[in-house]
Amino acid sequence: MELRVSAKKQLGKFHFSADFEIKGRKIGIFGPSGSGKSTLVSFIAGFRSPDNGSISLDGETLFDSSIGINIAPEHRRIGMVFQRSQLFPHLSVKNNLLYGYKRCHAIYRKIKPDEVIDVMQIGHLLKRGVSNLSGGEKQRVAIGRAILSNPRLLLMDEPLSAIDESLKLQIISYLKNTCDVFDIPYLFISHTLLEMRIMADQILSIAGGYVKGMVTAEELARGEMRNSGGYTNLLNFTGPHRVSDVYEYRWGNQDIFVANNGGPPATLFELPARNVILFKRHPGMVSTRNFLKGVVTGIFDMGTTVGVELQLGSKKLVAEVTKKAASQMDIKIGLEIFAAVKALAFKPLFRSREP
Amino acid sequence: MPEFSHSDYLAILLSLKISLVATFISLPLGFTVAYLMTFKRFKGKVALDVLVNLPLTLPPVVIGYLLLLMLGQNGWLGKWVLQPLGIKLIFTWKAAVIATAVVGFPLMVRSIRTNMEMIDRRLIQVSRTLGASRFDGIFTIIIPLSLRGIIAGSILMFARGLGEFGATIIVAGNIPGVTQTIPLAIYEYVSSPKGDSLAMALCSVSIAISVIVLVFYEWFGRKMIKRK
Numbered sequence: 001m002e003l004r005v006s007a008k009k010q011l012g013k014f015h016f017s018a019d020f021e022i023k024g025r026k027i028g029i030f031g032p033s034g035s036g037k038s039t040l041v042s043f044i045a046g047f048r049s050p051d052n053g054s055i056s057l058d059g060e061t062l063f064d065s066s067i068g069i070n071i072a073p074e075h076r077r078i079g080m081v082f083q084r085s086q087l088f089p090h091l092s093v094k095n096n097l098l099y100g101y102k103r104c105h106a107i108y109r110k111i112k113p114d115e116v117i118d119v120m121q122i123g124h125l126l127k128r129g130v131s132n133l134s135g136g137e138k139q140r141v142a143i144g145r146a147i148l149s150n151p152r153l154l155l156m157d158e159p160l161s162a163i164d165e166s167l168k169l170q171i172i173s174y175l176k177n178t179c180d181v182f183d184i185p186y187l188f189i190s191h192t193l194l195e196m197r198i199m200a201d202q203i204l205s206i207a208g209g210y211v212k213g214m215v216t217a218e219e220l221a222r223g224e225m226r227n228s229g230g231y232t233n234l235l236n237f238t239g240p241h242r243v244s245d246v247y248e249y250r251w252g253n254q255d256i257f258v259a260n261n262g263g264p265p266a267t268l269f270e271l272p273a274r275n276v277i278l279f280k281r282h283p284g285m286v287s288t289r290n291f292l293k294g295v296v297t298g299i300f301d302m303g304t305t306v307g308v309e310l311q312l313g314s315k316k317l318v319a320e321v322t323k324k325a326a327s328q329m330d331i332k333i334g335l336e337i338f339a340a341v342k343a344l345a346f347k348p349l350f351r352s353r354e355p
Numbered sequence: 356m357p358e359f360s361h362s363d364y365l366a367i368l369l370s371l372k373i374s375l376v377a378t379f380i381s382l383p384l385g386f387t388v389a390y391l392m393t394f395k396r397f398k399g400k401v402a403l404d405v406l407v408n409l410p411l412t413l414p415p416v417v418i419g420y421l422l423l424l425m426l427g428q429n430g431w432l433g434k435w436v437l438q439p440l441g442i443k444l445i446f447t448w449k450a451a452v453i454a455t456a457v458v459g460f461p462l463m464v465r466s467i468r469t470n471m472e473m474i475d476r477r478l479i480q481v482s483r484t485l486g487a488s489r490f491d492g493i494f495t496i497i498i499p500l501s502l503r504g505i506i507a508g509s510i511l512m513f514a515r516g517l518g519e520f521g522a523t524i525i526v527a528g529n530i531p532g533v534t535q536t537i538p539l540a541i542y543e544y545v546s547s548p549k550g551d552s553l554a555m556a557l558c559s560v561s562i563a564i565s566v567i568v569l570v571f572y573e574w575f576g577r578k579m580i581k582r583k
Binding site (some may be wrong): 037045046047072073074077078080082084086088089091099100103104145146149151190293 | 462475477478480481483484485486487488489491495496499500
């Protein structure tokens with residue numbers, strides 16, 4: 001997916017200005033509330049037009065004020081998932097799902113209803129009216145409906161912001177897995193760092209109506225760590241199997257042990273960098289289940305502490321230590337070091353699709 | 356109970372016919388005006404709003420007189436459009452339909468508009484991203500979601516049409532069997548000696564029809580709430 005936007009718009013006292021080009025399939029748009037994210041989305045979807053500028057997607061001009069082109073939203077083939085599910089209240093779940101599919105030209109109908117119903121696990125809801133669904137079910141149907149319109153780009157405008165905190169992880173797991181399964185390029189809009197890191201590879205950062213620039217998810221996490229209470233590692237493990245009271249995973253070429261919290265095993269975990277303990281030498285017998293050998297590849301300032309980036313085979317892990325500890329341990333790039341992580345330190349998020 | 360004459364029965368049937376036809380011909384226009392007022396921004400919106408609602412505040416006789424001026428032989432529409440086409444409206448049941456339609460039109464528009472204003476604009480945006488054209492969205496989203504207002508507005512207009520008097524008598528006259536509706540027949544009986552009992556009998560018919568319409572309106576309203 002290649003998206004080029006050059007747009008200006010004056011909305012009362014708010015001035016929006018964007019000029020960027022992005023290539024990729026998992027793009028995030030990150031910024032605080034009122035920064036212009038939704039304005040940008042409405043330009044791309046075609047709900048609003050910039051005062052002047054141009055927008056093109058995969059080489060096709062969607063809008064160009066200089067030559068008077070403004071493709072109608074229904075001809076852009078851009079799907080959309082809103083904050084609220086926005087299901088059609090007079091239609092059943094099935095008819096909501098098929099609304100876009102029926103209107104999609106046969107040559108674009110690559111994703112079939114049965115596949116989406118299966119991935120979204122909404123087969124048992126098909127005959128029901130939408131007013132009888134829970135918040136999570138509604139959003140799953142809304143995502144399914146957007147995907148079934150077989151869009152060439154999916155816009156997701158804060159799709160989790162109106163959902164109960166307890167359901168957010170469930171819905172984001174559906175979102176991520178579905179987009180991965182059907183390989184749909186998307187723009188994911190959010191002001192939440194964790195959502196952005198889970199969903200996006202490249203992130204467009206917006207503030208005050210201006211596009212600040214493009215960063216990777218990792219750069220965003222490091223940039224935002226002061227606002228988010230420190231750096232948190234986001235780790236994707238594979239193939240859990242139960243060993244006694246813990247689950248054993250593979251992470252690159254290492255085994256990782258994670259405590260069994262009673263629920264179904266996740267594969268995506270959060271690990272706060274401050275829960276990683278560094279040792280210069282192997283300390284021998286300790287209660288910590290995970291002892292990982294790595295090499296220091298980066299050191300970055302975190303205010304009162306420092307972040308130590310470790311290369312563990314093909315994977316990276318960040319540990320947060322005090323400046324004094326870093327100094328006493330003489331931590332420097334290239335140093336071989338051991339990282340200890342308790343099996344209890346991982347916070348399970350959800351089970352994601354095997355890469 | 357006094358015996359109704361043939362023209363009394365015709366008056367009852369004509370009342371129903373005129374109200375029904377007026378309601379049906381107003382429906383597409385009423386929907387269009389409500390749609391424009393709800394979803395569109397344009398110059399002259401306030402003027403259109405005033406024009407549509409004017410019959411609510413004007414005396415029906417004034418409306419009838421204005422229609423007579425417009426549709427009559429010397430009226431601009433009568434002289435330049437109707438006469439060349441060989442159409443005569445004044446003092447026919449069709450004129451009564453027009454008078455009834457104009458008087459009841461604001462009730463219909465208001466009812467549809469109230470329902471349309473409750474439709475979340477995002478639903479229409481969603482339908483567009485799912486490939487529905489503006490026209491498609493009107494039929495698959497806006498009409499179903501404002502159906503309650505469309506039907507309620509139609510019932511209200513029909514009920515209002517049954518009682519239409521002032522504008523009708525000016526443009527259609529009071530010709531038994533041709534343009535005489537229930538209110539006009541009642542007026543004639545009240546004006547003539549010994550007509551009281553027949554006037555009362557027609558009043559009873561009028562009340563019965565109104566009660567049936569209003570009971571249907573209530574029943575329909577409850578049904579729609581249940582469905583929701």
